[in-house]
Amino acid sequence: MSEVFDIFLLESVLNGLLLGGLLALLSLGLNLIFGVIDVVWICYAELIMVGMYAVYYFHVVFGWPLLLAMLMGILIVAMAGAALHYFVIRPVLAAEPINQLLVTGGVLFFLQAAATLAFGIEFKNLGVTFPPIVVGDISFSMPRLIAFVTALAGMLGMYLFLTRTYIGTAIRAISQDRTIMPLMGVNPNRIFLVTSALGGGLAGLGACLLVLQYDIHPAIGLSFGPITFLICVLGGLGNMVGGFIAAFIFAQFISVGGFFFAIEWGYVIAFLFFIGMMFWRPQGLFTK
C-alpha cells in the first residue's frame, strides 16, 4: 500500500518539476520587463491568451503547419508587447508608479473583453494529442515534457542574448542604472521598446507551450496570471534567478499540495506560503 502511495507522490513531485520549468519561463518575461522598465504588466497573462488564440487561428482555422503557426504566435505577441509599451506604458512612465500598475490592469480588462467579443466564450483547443510517456510505473504527459525542455532552452537563449550581444548588454546596463546610461549614449526609449518586444516574445513562447496542454478561453489568463506575479515577487521583482528558483518552489506546492488534498488547496497553500514569506523577506527571497 505504501509503495503505491510513494510512486504517486514521486510522480507529482516530478510533474511539479515540469510545471516549475513552465512557470519559470512565464515569470522570466515579466521579470525582464520589471527589471528594465520598472513596470509590472498585470496584463501579462492576457498577452499569453492572445498568443494562444493566434496559434489556434493560424493552425486550426487557416490550416498552417503547427510550428509555423507558433512562430506567428510568438511574433504577434512580441508586437503586442511593443505596442503595449508604445501606446500605454510610455505615456504614464512619469506618473505615479501605482498608475502604471493600474493602466496595465485596464489593458487586462480590455483584452479579456475583446477576446470574448471576437472569439466567444467557447473553449477551443488545437485538437492535437500526444501519447503519455511511461517510465516504469510513472507516466508523464508529453506536452509537459516538451514545455519543460523548451522553457529551459528559451531561458538559456535569453541568458545568452543578454550576456553575449550588444543590445543585451545595453538592456542589462539600463536595468542597473536608469539615469546614467542615457548619458553614455544608450537610448532608453529604444531599449524599452526592444525589451517590451522581448518580454512579449517570451509570453508568446509561453503561449505556444500552454496551448498544447490547455483549452483556450478568454478568461484563461486569470488562472495562471496571479501565480506568475507572485513568483516574480517571491523571487524579488526583477531578479531573474530568484524568479527561476521561486517558480520551482511554487510548482512543488501546487503539485504536491494538490496530490495530498485537492488542486485548489495546492494553490491555497502556495499563496499562503507567499504571504508568509513576504513578511519574512519583504523584498523577495533572493534580494539583489
Place this chain on the structure above:
Amino acid sequence: MKSSLAPFIALAVLALVPLMGIGNYPLHLLIMVLLWGYVYTSWSIMGRLGMVSFGHGAFLGIGAYVVVMGWNSYGLSPWFGVPIALALTAIVAFLIGYPCFRYKIVGHYFALVTLALSEVTRLIIVALRDQTGGSLGATPKTALAETSWSLGALQFSNKIVWFYVILVFWLLGLWVWKKVDESMGRLALEAISQEEDASASIGINVTRLKLGVTMISALMTCIGGALYAQYQLYVNPETVSGIGISLQMVFGVIAGGMYVRLGPTVGAAFTLLLAEGLRLGFGNKYHALDSTVYGLMLVLFIIYMPKGILGAAMEAMGKRSAPQPKPYSR
C-alpha cells in the same frame, strides 16, 4: 454658490424616488449604484491614502459567504452571521495589514500581496465545494415562501425596502469618509502617505494609523458583501471574491475619482450605466462589448484623466474647496 441646504434637498429627492412609482428595473439599477457606491467608497477610504488594495474581494467574499453559509448549513440568522463575518474580516485584515505596515510593504508589493489574499479567498470558497457549491455559486434558502418579508432571515421581496436599507449604508459610508477626514488621524495619514519615515520621526504611529484605516475599510466592505448576497439572493466565488472583482472595485473608483467623496459613487453609476446602456443599445448580440469599451476607457482614464470623472469635473469648475491630497510619493 455653496449652499449647505443643497445636499439635503438632493438627498430628500433621492429618498423619494422609489415612491414615485418607477418600474422595478430602474429601481434595481438605482439600488445597485448605491450598493456598489457604498463598496467603492469603502475601498477608497484606504485607497486614497496610498494603500491600493487588490484584496478587497477577500472581505466582500467573507461577508457574502459566511452569512449565506451560516444560514444554509446551520440555520444561523444573518443577524448572527454578519457579526461572525465581521469578526473574521477583522482577523484577516489584521493578519495581512499588520505585517504589511510594520515591514513597510507598499506600492506594487502591497498591491500584489493583497492580490494573493483575494485569490486565496476565492480558491478556498471553490475548494470547499461540498459546503459552498464551488464555482456554481449558492442561493440562500428562501424564507419568502409564505411571506413577502422575513426580518430574521434578512430577506425582503420588496425592492423598496432594499433601497432604503442600502441608502442608509451608503450614507453611513460617506459619513465615515467625512469622519476620517476630520479626525487628527487624517492629517497624519496624509503625511505618512507621502513621507513615511519623516512622519514616524515626529511621533506618528504609522503602523497603527494605517491599520486602523484598513480595518474600517475592510469591515465596511464585508458588510457590502453581506448586503449584496441578501439582496441578490445568489453568490458566486467569481463575482464576490478573487482578482476580477478586486480589480473592478479599483477601476470603478478610478473612473469616478478617488479623492472626492462622491467620486466612488459616480464611478459605480458610470460603470453600471455604461454597461446597461451598451447592452440596451446593442442587445445581447455583442457579448462583452460593454466590458471592451469599459476596459478601453479605463486605460484612457488612467493616462489622461487620473483624477476620474468627478475629480476632473470639479477641477474644471474650479470648485476646489480644500487642497486635494496627493497620496503617493514618487
